[in-house]
Amino acid sequence: MSVFTRGTASRSRMRSVIGGLAIAGVSALVLAGCSGGGTGTTDPSESASAPAAEDLTLKVGTVLPQTGSLAFLGPPEEAGVQLAVNEVNEAAAGITVDVTFGDSGDADNKAFETTVPMLQSEGVSAMIGAASSGVTKLFLDSNVSEGIITFSPANTSPDFTTWDDNGLYWRTAPSDLLQGEVLGNLIAEDGHKNIAILYQNDAYGTGLYGVVKEVFEASGGTVVAEASYNDGDASFDAQVATISASNPDAIVLITFDQFATIAPLLVNAGQTAENFYLVDGNLKQWGADVAVSLEGAKGTTPGPVLADDFQQRLNDAWTAEGNTDLEDFSYAAESYDAVVLLALAALAAGSTEPADMAEFLQEVSGGSGDGETCESFADCAEIINGGGVADYDGYSGGVAFDENGDPTEATIGVFQFGADNMHTRIN
Template structure:
């Protein structure tokens, strides 16, 4: 287990005046410390995406510190290394230190065992900003597992419909990670594609971070599909595309999923990737502009995939914590929907410190997020989500369409 950092967030987002408190916070709440863990892959196959997600997850705490909020947030970041055992150790270290909640994990293959072995038995709330496996919906979790990322039960349908109905491709092949994320997403895609009338010519699973993927590419492309679906994370994806462009038809259409929506992927693969399009959950919430401005001001770069989801996951747990008035997992769990689902005054990233005040005073609020409106269903999943359709070309990525789902 790699411990990245532990600190009370006391600096960042300079130049903001002290928060003007209204006196609505009870005496027992004034000066209280909120404990927030962040469990993300800051190394390993998903490391290139994990650190920006973790930065997004830490941003609400930095915003409170910058305005002199009555609430300090003690943030402890832990690195899962994109490995289940490391993720379990990371989450357990937070539990042992008394943290009642954490934002994480990212890879579904890490989130599921972390939930089953750490969060659920220890009654600690976890909210994943990036785990999309449909298997998470059905966890017997006593309502301790939430996610701001949508289920791949939706993304698989999006991919199939884009390929068959919009692009007119009849025959597809799938190359996917051999884990909970890859297997589940590929299965949803295959089932929907066949329902629409398409043919799956081949499906191949692969292990992450291998030195070559040439042989598995030869196998999955043997029957000349109209397109190839690649479900991977960045480190493996870079090698897959290097091998693909070195030995296969560079004009064959390829669809990638959220794990490969990475601005640096074409440069890393040394190819403009003009034949590639992708799908990913969009940051399409009513407060996305406020979040984007805050993220860019703090980190000096634009947010990427799942960064807004990381912010929203932390923000809603902080609000639940201050509303509950206790660093206790059960208490936080019981207030999540009270601060997120439609209940009262709209709040969000544009006025997060004021939202914390209102929550601490017991006011009725509705957190409207950067990633979505953030309404949780009975399984802790999002009720409404939006997907980006992304086209690669000339070493750049461009969102060309969006598809909305309402639960």
């Protein structure tokens, strides 16, 4: 199978498979860990004396879902990467990004088993992905062994905070310690007392399930039933029977695309969809793809409200490659910021060697507490090239990496479905 490497939007795009409750919509999270993740604080004086990069070429690859149970996240994530590559290259600030787009698939179809070795052989400095925490876990150690940065825009498993990664794992998505807290509190504040939780048995599902359960029970509620399934399962009758028998007043569904099969089964078993609570793995614009009404159902997903002009730029970058309009923007900002932060780290280091870049990722994100705030690659690059320290505040938020490579500033949005099975942000 083939891949396509692009540095600018002018090259033609061909799709291929290679492989709190939120307070005013904003929550801040400071995550702490004892080991793993990113690097420690870099001495600002070292940054100021670092040589300005000239004619650097940064090779990155994506391991994002073109296929599999999270394929709906692929377009916005790849659009974010493409737009950032375009804008970094248009800035002509001493660095060019070449990107190769590849498929992560999921833990069932394992497209990443083709993608990751191919990108490693191409000599990329960083891989952007995967979206699924479970998939990233299956190749992260290989990348660490190869000395390659893995930078996910969507991994939320708390496990990565303490992963033994030699400072080579980073993410712009917050840990599920935050999303789980927001969702658990949302359900309680909506007045529910007895809930059931159906979750996917992987790093993502078990992690989020654990936090939601803990937070909801701490609020005085009771989890009356819980059931799990494995990625790749096609039948969910047993899980639905377990959930329905408990007579819950709300159901939390921590799934991927399996939701399209599970939701009608639950409704046919007498459950009310308006009492469903979804998460980022299944919070998509379902429309006619779900055979029952989801009106009233709610869900959460990380990410701030995106400015209209940013959404338009994302869509323009995406459609310029021969694609249809974006229907969803989940994790687009996080993907965009991943590319910008990698490019800024390379510029600050004067190098595209992964270890060198990793030494500056916390600094350029503002995580070191030093630097001049800037909101675009061009402005940040000007600061770096002038001998200063840049603190990039992006479209996904302030980011501000801690020593584990986790963002310490994040937003969780609350969404609700209408009669057309399309959701809108309500907080």
